[in-house]
Amino acid sequence: MAIKYQLETIPVWDGIQSSSECFICDLMQEAQADNLRFFLGSSVMNPETRVKVNSTGFCPEHTAMLVESGHPNSMAVLWETHLERTRERIAKTFKEMEKPGNLKKTLAGLDAALSEREQGCLICQRMKDRLDRYCFTIPYLWGQDLEFRKVFEKSKGFCLHHMEHILRMSLEALDSKKQKEFSQSLADLQMRNLDRIAGDLVYMIEHYKSENRDKPWNGCEDAQVRAVYKEIGKGRTIR
Ligand SMILES: [Zn+2]
Ligand SMILES: [Zn+2]
Structure with missing residues (x-):
């Protein structure tokens, strides 16, 4: 089978041995931080980047992260032309608002112009490319390397959000016989x-009862946080 994605062998091997609740979450949080740095770094001056920022832009969540990340000068440069383009797109709306006719139509036009401006996201796109490579590499290594398979089975698994993507990528990484074996192994893991985390939650709830206050936490003091992120994942792309 031809390999459709660039393999990310080193980060995936490091991740699977990290005893994280989902090492894909960790890698994606890193990917997000890398991309925020990229768009506020020297790339701001690159004409090609500027063109992409003006046409595709960022989702509202990543725009907020960019502006909050403490690089006022870069952000000003990045946003100057973005704001200009946005104003060009809504110029017609302002004309209609000044001489109101059919305001429902004006509103629909404004809605369309603003949502179009927020639809794409360069950071989400670049994160998604990395996510595909990581989630492809997991079933690929599982199919090639028995040592990886052993470590995989002993790991803490993945959040449900990323489990879905790993299962999806296994259809591209493995032949149909191995896809089924991988699916079984992933379900078991x-x-x-999930049983372990559910048990930790029960332990936590019991521990909050007054009669159990003096018992040890047994590592369950953050069970609610782990349970939430095991379900929804961290470092998710938004668009
Ligand atoms: Zn995850
Ligand atoms: Zn985004």
């Missing part, structure tokens, strides 16, 4: 780890 995930169910075992």
